[in-house]
Amino acid sequence: MKLRNTLSLVATLAVAGVVTTPAVTFAAEEIVKIDGSSTVYPVTEAVAEEFQTAQRGKVKVTVGISGTGGGFKKFCRGETDISNASRPILEKEMKLCAENGIQYIELPVAFDALTVVIHPKNTWAEEMTVAELNKMWAPEAQGVITNWKQVSPRFPDRPLKLAGAGSDSGTFDYFTEAIVGKAKSSRGDYLASEDDNVVVQFVSSDENALGYFGLAYYLENQDKLKAVKIKKDENSPAVAPSVETVNNGTYQPLSRPIFIYVNAKAAKEKPEVREFVAFYLKHAGKLAKEVGYVNLPDQAYELAMKNFQAMKTGTVFGGHAEVGVRVEELLAREAKQ
Amino acid sequence: MQQSEKNELTALRRDIAKRRRWDVIFGLIGLGATLIGVIVLFALFTDLVLDGYRHVVQEEFYFNFPSRRPERAGIYSAWVGTALVMIVTFLAAAPLGVAAAVYLEEYAPKNWLTELIEINVTNLAAVPSIVYGLLALGLFVYILDFGQSILTAGLTLALMILPVVIVATREALRAIPQHIKEAAYALGATRWQVVSDHLVPYASGGILTGVIIGMARAIGETAPVITIGALTFIAFLPPMPFAGDPPAGPFDWLFSPFTVLPIQMFNWLSRPQSEFHSLAAGVGIVIIVATLLMNGLAIWLRYRIRRNLTW
Numbered sequence: 186m187k188l189r190n191t192l193s194l195v196a197t198l199a200v201a202g203v204v205t206t207p208a209v210t211f212a213a214e215e216i217v218k219i220d221g222s223s224t225v226y227p228v229t230e231a232v233a234e235e236f237q238t239a240q241r242g243k244v245k246v247t248v249g250i251s252g253t254g255g256g257f258k259k260f261c262r263g264e265t266d267i268s269n270a271s272r273p274i275l276e277k278e279m280k281l282c283a284e285n286g287i288q289y290i291e292l293p294v295a296f297d298a299l300t301v302v303i304h305p306k307n308t309w310a311e312e313m314t315v316a317e318l319n320k321m322w323a324p325e326a327q328g329v330i331t332n333w334k335q336v337s338p339r340f341p342d343r344p345l346k347l348a349g350a351g352s353d354s355g356t357f358d359y360f361t362e363a364i365v366g367k368a369k370s371s372r373g374d375y376l377a378s379e380d381d382n383v384v385v386q387f388v389s390s391d392e393n394a395l396g397y398f399g400l401a402y403y404l405e406n407q408d409k410l411k412a413v414k415i416k417k418d419e420n421s422p423a424v425a426p427s428v429e430t431v432n433n434g435t436y437q438p439l440s441r442p443i444f445i446y447v448n449a450k451a452a453k454e455k456p457e458v459r460e461f462v463a464f465y466l467k468h469a470g471k472l473a474k475e476v477g478y479v480n481l482p483d484q485a486y487e488l489a490m491k492n493f494q495a496m497k498t499g500t501v502f503g504g505h506a507e508v509g510v511r512v513e514e515l516l517a518r519e520a521k522q
Numbered sequence: 523m524q525q526s527e528k529n530e531l532t533a534l535r536r537d538i539a540k541r542r543r544w545d546v547i548f549g550l551i552g553l554g555a556t557l558i559g560v561i562v563l564f565a566l567f568t569d570l571v572l573d574g575y576r577h578v579v580q581e582e583f584y585f586n587f588p589s590r591r592p593e594r595a596g597i598y599s600a601w602v603g604t605a606l607v608m609i610v611t612f613l614a615a616a617p618l619g620v621a622a623a624v625y626l627e628e629y630a631p632k633n634w635l636t637e638l639i640e641i642n643v644t645n646l647a648a649v650p651s652i653v654y655g656l657l658a659l660g661l662f663v664y665i666l667d668f669g670q671s672i673l674t675a676g677l678t679l680a681l682m683i684l685p686v687v688i689v690a691t692r693e694a695l696r697a698i699p700q701h702i703k704e705a706a707y708a709l710g711a712t713r714w715q716v717v718s719d720h721l722v723p724y725a726s727g728g729i730l731t732g733v734i735i736g737m738a739r740a741i742g743e744t745a746p747v748i749t750i751g752a753l754t755f756i757a758f759l760p761p762m763p764f765a766g767d768p769p770a771g772p773f774d775w776l777f778s779p780f781t782v783l784p785i786q787m788f789n790w791l792s793r794p795q796s797e798f799h800s801l802a803a804g805v806g807i808v809i810i811v812a813t814l815l816m817n818g819l820a821i822w823l824r825y826r827i828r829r830n831l832t833w
Contacts, residue, residue: 233755248755401794472590476590477795
C-alpha cells in the first residue's frame, strides 16, 4: 500500500530527526541574542535591522520581548548577550546576575517620556500638578476618588475613568515611582493593559477618561488625544511632553532614560557583540527619533561609548529607579556591581 | 350536535396551527443561532480583509523581513518559521498519535490502567495551551537542552494536538466494520498484520483529518510558543541543509531561533503606528486562510479516501 509506505517513511524520518539532532550545535554562527523590554524593543529592532543590512547578513541578530524583568531573568542566566530594559536593574536581579557570575555594562540609549493623556474635549485638565496625579493614582484612591471634583475643586463634577499600564511593565514601575513616590504602588481599580493601544482606545472614546503611556503612542494619536502639561509642583511652569522638553530636561518627572545591558563576557569574547553595541551607540540617536522616542544628547552617547570601551561594569543606580536624573550625570557616576 | 363538532374541529385546527407556529418559530431561532456564528466570523474576516488587503496581495509582504518601516515590513521569517514548526509538529504528532490510538484500540488489555489512560487522553485535550508551553520550557528547553528552537516549538505543539490525533484515530478505527477484522483474523493474520494491512489504511482518511485539524489549531497558537521563547525580531531564515559556507548540517534548522505568524501579528498590533495595525490584519488574513485551507484539505482527503473504500 502506497499510503502505508508514506506513513512509515514519515515515522522513520521523525525518529531519525529526534535521535541525530542533539549532537548538532551551531557554534560557528555569529548570533547576537537580545531580549527584554517591549518599550526598548522598537529602538533595538531598528538598530538590529540597520546593523544586519550594514553587515550584509554576516551577523545575525535576534530580538525577543519578555518584558524588562523577564529579559533580566534570561540575561542573568547567561542566555542572552544583551538585555533591553526600560528601568535600571533591580537589587534582586543584580543578585541573580552575581550568583551566575554575569557582569554587565549599563548603557542608556534613549529617553522615553511618559505621557498623561485626556480626551480632546477635556478642557479642565490640560495642566496638572504631580500632587494632583498622585491623588488620583495613589493606592489610597482606590474606590474613593471616583470623581474629577474629588481630585481638585477646580475640576467639574464628572466621573473619573482611568487607564494605564499593566503591573508587569517597566512603564508602570516608573510612573508609580515618579507620581506616587514608590515603584509598583498604585490603585488597582483602573483599566490596566500591557497593550498601550487599548489605553489609546479607552481615552479617545471617553470625555472623562485619563490614561498614561510612552510618548510614541501619543505622537501617533495626536488627533485623538490631548497630552496633559505637567507641573512638577504648584509653582513650576506647566510643561508639555515633546522631544525638546525631554531633551532639555524640563519635562519632569515623567521622562526617563531607557537602557541596554550588555553581558561583559560576551562583549569581550564575541566581536559581533562588540560591533553591534558600537553600532547601536552610534546610530541610536537618529533611529530612536524615527520610532517615536527622544534621543539622548550627543555627548551622552560619546560618554556611553567610552564606558563601553572601558568595559565599565555594574549599575550606577544601586538597584533602585531614580526620578529626574540627567543622563550625563549618570554616565559619570561610579558604578556598583 | 353538529355545531359542537364544528367547534371542536376549529379548536383542534387552532391547536395544530399553534404547534406549527412554534415549529416555525423554533426554526427561525435555530437559523438565527447558526447564523450568529457565521455572521460574526464573516464580519471579522471582512474587517480584516478591508484592513489588510493591500498587503496580502503584494509579493514583498511574503518575502520581506520585519522592519521598523511599515512599508518595507514583511512576514518572510514568520511564515517560514510557522511552516517549519508545522512540519516538526506533523512528523512528531502523526506517528505518536496513531501508535497510541492503535495500541489503545487493538492491543491494550481492558483494565483500570487502560481506562485511566483513556480518561487522561480525553482530559488532555482540554488542558490550556499555555500549560503545554510551561511543560515544554522545563522539559525540552532546560532538561533536554533543545534550546529555544524550531524543534522545541514543533514538539510542544505536537504534544498539544496529540489528544486530538488519538481521539480522531480511535474514532476512525472504530468506524471500520467488525467483520473486516474478523475475516482477517480468521485467515490467520497476526494482530500486526491486521493493523498494518487493514485497519490503518482504511482509517487513514479519519487519521489525516484528525492530524490536519489538530495542526489547524496549532498554527494559530501563540501562548505556548511565546512561553518557550520564540523571538519577535528575526531577519534571517533557518539554515538550509547543506547550503551556505561552511555547509549547514541536515538538521541544523531544527535548532535555529525562529518566530511564527501569530507572534508577528501580536507584535505589530501593539505598535503605536496604525500602518503596523494594517500589517497585522494582513497576517491575520494569512493565518485564517491557512487554517481554512487546512480544514478544506482535511474534508477533501476524507472524501477522497472514503470514496475508494467499499465494504
